[in-house]
Amino acid sequence: MPIRLFARIRGFLARLFRRAPAPGRFESGTTGSWKGWLASAPLVLPRRDYLVYLPGGHSRWRRAPVLVLCHGCRQTPEDIAAATRITAVADAQGWIVLLPRQKESANPWRCWNWFDARTADGTGESAILLAQLDAVRHAYRADSARVIVAGMSAGGALAAALSLRHAAAVRGVFVHSGLACGAAAAPVSAVTVMKRGPDTDVEAIASEARRQMAVPPRLPICVVHGASDDVVAPVNAVALVRQYLRLNDHAALARPLAAGDDGLPPADRESRETLGGRAVRTRDWVDGARLVARYVSVDGLAHAWSGGDPQFAFNDPAPPVATEILARFAAEVIA
Numbered sequence: 001m002p003i004r005l006f007a008r009i010r011g012f013l014a015r016l017f018r019r020a021p022a023p024g025r026f027e028s029g030t031t032g033s034w035k036g037w038l039a040s041a042p043l044v045l046p047r048r049d050y051l052v053y054l055p056g057g058h059s060r061w062r063r064a065p066v067l068v069l070c071h072g073c074r075q076t077p078e079d080i081a082a083a084t085r086i087t088a089v090a091d092a093q094g095w096i097v098l099l100p101r102q103k104e105s106a107n108p109w110r111c112w113n114w115f116d117a118r119t120a121d122g123t124g125e126s127a128i129l130l131a132q133l134d135a136v137r138h139a140y141r142a143d144s145a146r147v148i149v150a151g152m153s154a155g156g157a158l159a160a161a162l163s164l165r166h167a168a169a170v171r172g173v174f175v176h177s178g179l180a181c182g183a184a185a186a187p188v189s190a191v192t193v194m195k196r197g198p199d200t201d202v203e204a205i206a207s208e209a210r211r212q213m214a215v216p217p218r219l220p221i222c223v224v225h226g227a228s229d230d231v232v233a234p235v236n237a238v239a240l241v242r243q244y245l246r247l248n249d250h251a252a253l254a255r256p257l258a259a260g261d262d263g264l265p266p267a268d269r270e271s272r273e274t275l276g277g278r279a280v281r282t283r284d285w286v287d288g289a290r291l292v293a294r295y296v297s298v299d300g301l302a303h304a305w306s307g308g309d310p311q312f313a314f315n316d317p318a319p320p321v322a323t324e325i326l327a328r329f330a331a332e333v334i335a
Contacts, residue, residue, distance in 0.1 A: 021056055021057035022056065022057060022058065023056050024053060024054060024055050024056040024058070024087055024090065024091050025053070025054055026051050026052065026053055026054075027051070027052045027054065028049065028050070028051055028052070029049070029050055029052065029132075029135065029136075029139075030047055030048065030049045030050065031047065031048075031050075031128075031131050031132050031135045032045065032046045032047030032048065032128055032131060033046055033123075033127040033128050033130065033131040034046065035123040035124075035127035036123065036124060036125065036127045036128035036131070037118065037123075037124070038106065038113055038116050038118055038119070038124050038125065039116055039117050039118050039124070040113055040115075040116045040187050041105070041106050041107070041113070041116075044103075044105050044106045046127070046128055047128070048100055048101055048102065048103060048106075048125075048128050048129075048132065049100075049101040049103070050077070050098060050099060050100045050101055050132050050136075051077045051078070051081070051098075051099040051101065052096065052097065052098055052099070052136055052139075052140070053081065053086070053087055053090055053096070053097040053099065054096060054140065055087075055090045055091045055093075055094050055095060055096065055097075056091045057091075057094070058094070058096070058140075060140060060141045062094075063141055063142060063143035064094050064095065064096045064140070064142055064143060065093070065094070065095050065096070065142070065143055065146035065147070065148070065330070065334055066095065066096045066097075066098060066133065066136065066137065066142045066143070066146065066147045066148070067086070067090065067095045067096070067097045067098070067147075067148050067150060067330065068097075068098045068100070068129065068132075068133060068147070068148070068149040068150065068151075068159070068162075069081070069084070069086060069097055069098070069099055069150050069151065069155075070099075070100055070112060070129070070149075070150070070151030070152070070154075070155030070156070070158050070159055071099070071100075071101075071102070071110075071151070071152065071155050072111070072151070072152040072153030072154050072155050072156075072177075072314055073107075073109045073110060073111035073153060073154050074109055074110060074111075074313065074314075075110065075152070075155075075312075075313070075314065076101065076110070077099035077100065077101050079312050079313075080099065080152060080155070080305075081097070081099055082309060082312065083305060083308045083309045083311075083312035083314075083315045084305055084308055084309075084315075084322070084323045085308075085309065085323055086323060089323055089324075089326075089327050093327065093330070093331075095330075096136065096140055096142050098132060098133060098136050100128075100129055100132055106125075111153075111154040112125055112151075112154045112155055112157065112158040113125055113187075114154055114157030114158050114160075114161060114178075114179060114181075114183075114184075114190075115183075115184040115186070115187045115189075115190035115193070116187065117186075119158065119161055120161055120181055120182040120184075120205075121165065121182075122161070122162075122165025122166060125158060126158065126161050126162045126165055126166065129149075129158065129162050130162060130166055130169060133147065133169065144169075145171065146171055146334040147169060147170050147171050148170070148171060148172045148173070148174060148326075148329075148330045148333070148334065149162055149163050149170050149172075149173050149174070150173070150174035150175070150176070150326060151174075151175060151176070151178060152176045152177060152178070152305055152314065153176070153177050153178060153231070153232060153303065153314070154178070155178070156174075156175035156176050156177060156178020156179070157175070157178045157179040157180075157181075157183070159173055159174070159175055159178065160173060160175050160178060160179070160180060160181045160221075160240060160243075160244075161181040161182070163219060163221075164181040164205075164206065164209055164219075164243070164244075164247060165181070165209060167209075167213065167217035167219045167247070168213070168215070168217075170219060171219075171333055171334050172219065172220045172221070172222070172329065172330065172333035172334065173219065173220075173221045173222075173244075174221070174222045174223075174224075174325075174326050174329055174330075175221065175222070175223050175224070175237075175240060176223075176224045176225070176305055176306070176322055177224070177225055177226065177229055177231075177232050177237075177303055177304075177305075178223075178232065178236070178237075178240065179193065179194070179198075179232060179236045179239075179240060180198055180202040180205075180236065180239045180240040180243045181202065181205060181206075181209075181243065182198075182200055182202055182205040183197075183198035183199070183200060183202055183236065183239065184198070184199060184200070185199050185200050193236070194231060194232045194233065194236070195233055196233065196235070197233060197235035197236055197238075197239055198236070198239050202239050202240075202242070202243040203242055203243055203246040203253075205243065206243045206244070206246040206247040207246055207247075209247060210246075210247055210249065216249065217247055217248060218248065218290070219244065219247060219248060220244075220248075220290070220291045220292055220293065220294075220329075220332075220333050221240070221241070221244040221292075221293050221294070222293075222294040222295075222296070222325065222326070222329040223237050223240055223241050223293070223294065223295045223296070224296045224298070224306060224322050224325060225237035225295075225296070225297060225298070225301075226298050226300070226301025226302050226303065226304065226306070226316075227297055227298060227299045227300070227301065228299070228300055228301055228302045229301065229302055229303045230302065230303065231302075231303035232303060234262070234297065235262075235263070237295065237297070238262050238263045238264055238295075241264055241293050241295045242263070242264065244292075244293050245265075245285060245292065245293055248287070248292050248293070250285055250287065250292050250293070252265040252266070252267070252268070252285050253265055264283065264295065265285075267283035267284055267285055267295075268284055268285050268286045269283070269284040269286065270282065270283045270284070275318075275319040275320050276318040276319040277300075277318075278298055278299050278300045278301065278318060278319070278320075279298075279299040279300075280296065280297070280298050280299070280319075280320050281296070281297045282294065282295070282296045282297075283295045291329075291332055291333065294329065296320070296325060298320065300318075301316055301318075302316070304316035305322050305323075306318070306319070306320055306321065306322040306325075307319050307320055307321030307322055307323065307324070308322070308323075
């Protein structure tokens with residue numbers, strides 16, 4: 001066949017079968033776990049609905065990373081997806097995004113029950129979330145080695161609990177305005193804990209979890225918290241960072257605390273900057289080249305997603321943009 005004719009035929013076939021990349025889209029699902037019964041709501045079936053965002057150009061032939069993003073109280077999956085603008089990042093990065101949905105029968109304010117004893121020990125809503133993650137990984141052939149679990153407020157506390165109790169299933173955890181796993185000894189103390197800090201030894205919880213693991217975890221965390229948060233006090237962010245330093249058995253916990261600091265050991269790296277008139281302090285604890293923990297403290301930020309869409313509750317438009325911090329963290333730990 002003449003070369004020129006062959007080229008024409010090849011060009012025709014290419015045009016015939018060329019398809020524009022499919023746009024991003026949401027799909028819905030529901031699943032549960034028989035380990036998901038709650039001590040605080042024993043009559044509620046251990047199933048929850050969820051949304052999945054499939055990024056533009058997604059193909060089941062390529063294994064994609066998964067971001068689990070848990071909403072806070074009085075929010076929905078649609079709210080947190082829109083307010084954080086997470087779909088734009090998912091399109092750019094090729095992430096599948098799992099957005100669990102709390103139901104009012106489990107909590108009248110649609111809070112995740114992070115204070116429930118079963119959720120804190122890895123069953124309860126932690127088990128339901130793990131079952132949703134497994135369902136999404138199988139349905140969309142997602143990459144089980146590249147999973148980031150994130151959340152805001154009560155969703156952040158659930159992300160911390162799931163990740164600490166099921167570290168083998170997670171590559172990293174991102175918590176905005178949240179709390180440590182097991183921070184409340186009982187549901188009745190949850191509000192007090194939010195205001196004053198844990199009423200349990202959250203580092204001991206991490207040590208016990210580590211002892212129960214066949215393989216010691218390598219589980220980095222990124223915590224973002226507003227210094228002016230009067231709903232979940234910043235002392236909870238400090239406790240959460242310390243809990244994950246303990247889970248990773250990081251040597252920093254043996255370092256003496258600096259006078260007048262916030263209870264965290266000296267970091268391996270630290271930066272300070274002013275963004276939009278706000279002071280932002282970022283501290284990193286590392287193990288060689290590997291990030292173990294990052295704490296971003298934002299002056300003037302209340303109980304709100306930093307850099308979020310102010311049309312939605314619990315979002316502050318001023319920088320830093322927490323979604324960008326999340327994206328950078330994910331790139332570091334799942335590269």
